[in-house]
Amino acid sequence: MAERFWTMTEIIEEFRIDEDFFMELEQEEILCPACLANAPDKVFAESELEKLRLAKILMEDMGVNLAGVDIILRMRRDLFALRNQFDDILEDLAKQWKTRNY
Numbered sequence: 433m434a435e436r437f438w439t440m441t442e443i444i445e446e447f448r449i450d451e452d453f454f455m456e457l458e459q460e461e462i463l464c465p466a467c468l469a470n471a472p473d474k475v476f477a478e479s480e481l482e483k484l485r486l487a488k489i490l491m492e493d494m495g496v497n498l499a500g501v502d503i504i505l506r507m508r509r510d511l512f513a514l515r516n517q518f519d520d521i522l523e524d525l526a527k528q529w530k531t532r533n534y
Contacts, residue, residue, distance in 0.1 A: 437466055437475035447484060457487055462502055 444451055457463040463484060465474040483505055490496040490504060 435477055437468065437477055438481065439473050439475055441473075443476060443481065443484065447481075447488065449484075449488060453488075453491075454484075456498060457484065460498055460502060462487060462498075462505060 438446070440451075440454060443449075444454055454463070458465070463476060463480050466477045466480075468475055486505065486508075487501045490501050491498070496504065
C-alpha cells in the first residue's frame with residue numbers, strides 16, 4: 433500500500449492547528465517535508481503527522497516549550513532505535529541458542 437502524503441493545508445485543517453504553530457515546527461526541523469519530484473506543494477509523510485500530534489499534546493496539554501518538544505521527540509526516536517537493536521540482539525541470541533542445543 434502506498435504511503436499517503438499530506439499538504440500543509442490538509443494538516444492544518446485536519447489537526448485544527450494554527451499555521452504559525454505548524455511553521456514553527458517546520459522551521460525548527462521538528463517536521464520535515466518529503467522530497468517528491470511530482471508534488472506541486474510541500475507534502476508531509478504520515479510519520480511526520482505522528483510527530484505533529486505528539487508536539488501538539490506536549491505543548492498544549494503539558495506546557496512543554498518548542499526546545500523541549502524537540503528533545504523529547506529526538507529521545508523518543510533514539511529509544512525506538514535502541515529497542516530495535518535490542519530486539520535484533522535477542523533474536524540473534526535465540527537463534528544461536530537453538531543451534532547449539534540441537
